[in-house]
Amino acid sequence: MRDFSLDNFRTLWEEDVYRRITIRTVGLAVAVTLTDALLALPIAYYMARIASPRTKAILIVAILTPLWASYLVKVYAWRILLAGEGPLNWMLEPFGLTGPGYTTTGTWLVFTYLWLPFMILPVYAGLERIPDSLLEASSDLGSRGLGTFRRVVFPLAFPAIVAGSIFTFSLTLGDYITPQVVGNTSFIGNVVYTNVGVANNLPFAAAFATIPVLIMVVYLALAKRAGAFENL
């Protein structure tokens, strides 16, 4: 390195393709986060409020174990599942459907799968903290199940959902393995990776890598205001 310059950031701003990749990456991170939140709420609610203490303990281990283990193997498992002659298409065939294959939809599905436990656990912990008396009060005041969920449970669980979203969002932003194994498009991570290795343009890679970091700084600031940090 000889001189400092902002050329790399100018390239990022001016070249259409990098702006598209950034938008695509953020869009995917948002989609994955929303899907995970939707999938996590029922199981987290069951764990926190309905399951017996014994079942609850088993469920926590059942969710925590895959969270810690075998990231690459899970991605590889989906490469097998999504293959043309693979299990997913075989399952869908009787219904006249085909799976997403190695596409952006496939990438979205695999990311959703990978980070789901990271959403379930904080949401579970958040739901567990809601005092029973609040739910009883709500039903005493005549609210039915869904009404209580919408007006009492969801607002109280929201900071926990935001806490979970920090993981799902940031993990998707920085990943470059999954799109490479089960996808057909480039995301920020892929461009950074190619520029470090094949293209050997470290300064540009570094400049592009600051974008997810900046996005996360903003995201963390917003999450802090939503009260998510108490739920981490």
Add this chain to the structure above:
Amino acid sequence: MTVGAVVLRLATAATLAFIYIPLIIIGLYAFNEDVTQGWPIAGYTTDWFGEAWRDEDVRAALWLSVKCGVIATTIALLLGTLASLAVARYRFFGRETISFLVILPIALPGIVTGMALNASYVRFGIDFGLLTIVIGHATFCIVVVYNNVIARLRRTSPNIEEASSDLGADSWQTFRYVTFPQLKTALLAGGLLAFALSFDEVIVTTFTSGAEQTLPIWIFTNLARPEQLPIINVVALVVILLSVIPVWIAQRLTREPTGVGGTTAAAAGARQ
């Protein structure tokens, strides 16, 4: 049981199926007779296990992964424990900064860590190999041990350590006979988790391994070669078992009802 509870129970079962079926299927594929990876599996065999074991590259990669895991875990146990003791038991300049630095990795994608390490190694002329991989793994393994130990320290009172020194024990004796026994299971759990993470780490390792191959890197580079898929299936099953079993034991050791969020954060930080 109300209708709502039945629906929630079904949703829970479906979510568990979603999480576990892919893992079970990959386990089945390790016994697939056929080289093409179609479904349903036509016949089962255990031949690929022997085939994988006879593969020089796979054996070398397995050995390297075990070495890296053990060394990185040892470093993490030493440094992570020291850091957590310092933060939990002493007040000093920069204490808040250290506890913040543990949350920071969440905002730092692994690709950034990998790039930074790679550039530093090149700059200081360090040859890529075991050492460079271990340094990379230690960065996130330390966080895991730190988190486990500090959670335990916060639940134990410093009073008994003071009592120990009041009774005339020097600081080493206090650590050996009072602090360490309380930390034992937390250390074991932290160590197991650190090993599991190191054993299947791929994002940082790509940048720090040079020409060497750990087991996950071996999988990653062979994905594009169809004739290698049966062996990859076997290796994948081994990686699942060698990372799931330590994690499972670690959880049995530390049943901490409130620790769920903290461990999630640690895992996410390390996973990046």
